[in-house]
Amino acid sequence: MAAFIITAVILTVLALLLLFWGARGGSARTGDGGRVKTNLEALQGEYAALEKNRSEGRLSQAEYEEVRAELERRVLEETKPDTGLEKADRRQRLGTFLFIALFVPIAAGVIYWRFGTWDAFNPEVAQAQSSTGGHSMAELDAQLAHLEQNLKDNPSDVNGWMLYARTNDALKRFDKASAAYEKLASLLQGSARAQVLADWADCLAAQTGNLSGRPEALVDEALKIEPSLWKALALKGTALYNRGEYRQAASVWERILRTQEPGSEDWGNTIAMVNDARAKAGMPQLTETAQVKRLEERPSGSAAASAAAARLSGTVTISPDLKAKLSGDETVFVFARPIEGSKMPVAVTQLKASELPASFTIDSSMRLPGGMGGLESLSRVVVGARVSKTGNLMPQPGDLEGYTPAVSVGSSNLVVKITSEVSR
Structure with missing residues (x-):
């Protein structure tokens, strides 16, 4: 905990020093310098006009000397720094810096006290929670x-x-x-x-x-x-x-x-x-x-005969309210998949939505390329049917589907009823 507090204090001090360093030079000096420059430009204009009037004979030598002396006096006055303004600005900046220096650490401490976790400072508690999902x-x-x-x-x-x-x-x-x-x-x-x-x-x-x-x-x-x-x-x-x-x-x-x-x-x-x-x-x-x-690659010879013996058959139906939403051109995939582990089908066939209700047969010759070993490698499976509006075997939001409970490979007279919509 001490290490955390020391680190926080150091970082706070560094942040404040950066603020102070960036604000050095004072806005009063900048503002005062701008004022002097503007006034000098105005006085230079007046002096130029004075010289022009004298050269054109509009002013006597005595009048010229009097006005020039007045301009020189004003130049001296205008170039004096406004010490009062600079002092006021210095006091204002000092007050601002003191407010930041006090407010930032106090506000951070109050927020952490209200919303933080003080137990996190305890290494034993932190280690126990990290290894037990937040429980001691x-x-x-x-x-x-x-x-x-x-x-x-x-x-x-x-x-x-x-x-x-x-x-x-x-x-x-x-x-x-x-x-x-x-x-x-x-x-x-x-x-x-x-x-x-x-x-x-x-x-x-x-x-x-x-x-x-x-x-x-x-x-x-x-x-x-x-x-x-x-x-x-x-x-x-x-x-x-x-x-x-x-x-x-x-x-x-x-x-x-x-x-x-x-x-x-x-x-x-x-x-x-x-x-x-x-x-x-x-x-x-x-x-x-x-x-x-x-x-x-498909099995051949005696292996093919053994694979063909692994089959499932039955009927696919759909709830009337769901069928009313279909155009009839959608693809219906009927597939078998393992009960546990991978959800990739081991065998699949397809129908048209307009054919529902329809009979189906799945066997090992309908193996999905790149999927699991054939239907003959499993003893029990889940049989599902999915109406795909995109023609994609993988489920998409808006597809309609239904499944049987776990059944033995070789079962017949199965009924797969499509009753639900794939959630978005």
Whole structure:
């Protein structure tokens, strides 16, 4: 706090000195000098007229001498400085400077006292708040203790365990976070369990400083459940890279690209990781263009037959009040997307708004170039329909949309009802 006050005082003094220095020289002197100059110019004019009248014989020598003596007297008087005006101006400027010198620091202190945060002067308080989002560590510990007691009373509270695990993880209390992730893994199934396993592995790796052993085993288990889970893929690739298995690491990291939008920042960062591993393995660099082309390739042979078996079918409808707003020329996209993680569609088809209500079928052959791995890579998805007024698959304000709950891949007789407008 002392350092802050000293700094504030020094800066205030410097600001005042700059003001005083800029105002030196006084406005009274400037004004007085202007007055003298004007008067002298007038007297010079009168003297010139006097000389002209004498030369033309309009004045006698006695009259000329008398008037010239009067002009000389006036010149002496007009060139005397007005000491009274200068003193008055000096007093006025001094009063102004004293007012500024007192008002500026007092006003700053009052404003900070009213609106500032005095606790910010305390380094311990500032450090605690910066690491806990504005709450003191004591408050956060009290909240965690309360949550811990609730979890003892209700051990199947998934949301509570998730909050407890991730809060302790953020605070680097890895023992408590790891125990909470272990509890969550026993409560969850499917893709949600895979995500928790990846988080648990990440927590253990942060605690021990490496991914070998239990963390990598958890990652492998997560990938068995959700082969396209990006965090598990990232951790698996890192484990392989750290062991010097660069070719395998590059292969694993390339699978992450299927979940990312080509050209995005994440896409570029992943390409850089892949190329680093490829360079160390003596493999050619992977260009973004080549990767896009690879993702657009369709499966063939037995792989194509397997992909075709993954399909969804049903009917798209729209609320009558929304349909009345359409011209009929709008494009309707019908798509399937993962339940968690990336919202990029894995398969998409399109209709015309004039055809609604209409039947639809989605299968793995309708894979979106640059999107995730095909529909066959997922067990459950959300099916959506969007009326696009611009013809763009990405949602725009004013588009109309609707979704099903999570459904199993292979479902038929689905009903996707468009009931809402994309908010602006």
